[in-house]
Amino acid sequence: MSQRPLSPHLQVWRWHVTMLSSILHRASGVALYGLALLAVGWLLALSMGPTTFAGVQTVLGSVLGKLILVAAGGAVGYHVTNGIRHLVWDAGHGFTPKVASMASWISLIMGVVGAAWVAGRVF
Amino acid sequence: MSQSQPSQFRTPLSRARGLGSAQSGLKHWIKQRLTAMVALPLLVWLLYALVAHGVDSYATARAWVSAPQHAIPLLLALVLVFTHAALGLQVVIEDYIHKPLSKIILLVLNVLVAALAAFAGIFAVLRLSFGV
Ligand code: HEM
Numbered sequence: 001m002s003q004r005p006l007s008p009h010l011q012v013w014r015w016h017v018t019m020l021s022s023i024l025h026r027a028s029g030v031a032l033y034g035l036a037l038l039a040v041g042w043l044l045a046l047s048m049g050p051t052t053f054a055g056v057q058t059v060l061g062s063v064l065g066k067l068i069l070v071a072a073g074g075a076v077g078y079h080v081t082n083g084i085r086h087l088v089w090d091a092g093h094g095f096t097p098k099v100a101s102m103a104s105w106i107s108l109i110m111g112v113v114g115a116a117w118v119a120g121r122v123f
Numbered sequence: 124m125s126q127s128q129p130s131q132f133r134t135p136l137s138r139a140r141g142l143g144s145a146q147s148g149l150k151h152w153i154k155q156r157l158t159a160m161v162a163l164p165l166l167v168w169l170l171y172a173l174v175a176h177g178v179d180s181y182a183t184a185r186a187w188v189s190a191p192q193h194a195i196p197l198l199l200a201l202v203l204v205f206t207h208a209a210l211g212l213q214v215v216i217e218d219y220i221h222k223p224l225s226k227i228i229l230l231v232l233n234v235l236v237a238a239l240a241a242f243a244g245i246f247a248v249l250r251l252s253f254g255v
Contacts, residue, residue, distance in 0.1 A: 026215060033208040033237075040201075040240045043247035046188060050181045080166070083159055090156060 021104035077114020209237035
């Protein structure tokens, strides 16, 4: 196995926005896993009563908590937009370089929009 | 199991030793897509309802979660999101972690954490809905 030739790796390619949008789908997916765990923690705290819930709300209201919420907005905005793009790919569309670049930018912008929207609400 | 030409003379054991296909990739792929497609409208609805209602206090949060039009989509979303997340993270682990023992431990942890979280979330929503 180890003796097989490898395909050229990252360093031989000129940077293109599609590279960023590709790895960000993975990064935002992993981040959302963590955020989904936090959401469950929030639900559990709520089910435990006012005191526990107040504690969680205090953490969420701290600067770190707010930053996590803003990151969550960014991850959702990006992953969902780019996820729809994945589904469009699966249907066999959107592979020309022009469309691919444009879709990458749209996903990135939706990530920023998501983060900005949450930031506007919590700060 | 479909036998394509080149694998005709390979025994299943030989294919497994060579780390050939386990013939389960398509199911994984379809599940990842289906969970995404069903979760999407649910999450859009939940987000919209959350913002429209506003959950700034214990009472409003509790009322929001326990209303059937939120509790039921929430329960479904918990199942779908954690299925989707576990399927997704499995691929990430398989791509980057190559030491057999570490890989197995992480793959097991991934399923365990996702399942526990889904059930904990379901437990919390039901508890809030039934007021115990
Ligand atoms: C909180 C909810 C979500 C979580 C935790 C999550 C998590 C993940 C993770 C960890 C991956 C694997 C990424 C990789 O293999 O590189 C993934 C992939 C994917 N996600 Fe999500 N996701 C969520 C919501 C969504 C939604 C709503 C959609 C619908 C548009 C979606 C569409 C996709 C698609 C199509 C893939 C497959 C991409 C591929 O094959 O590389 N996800 N997700």
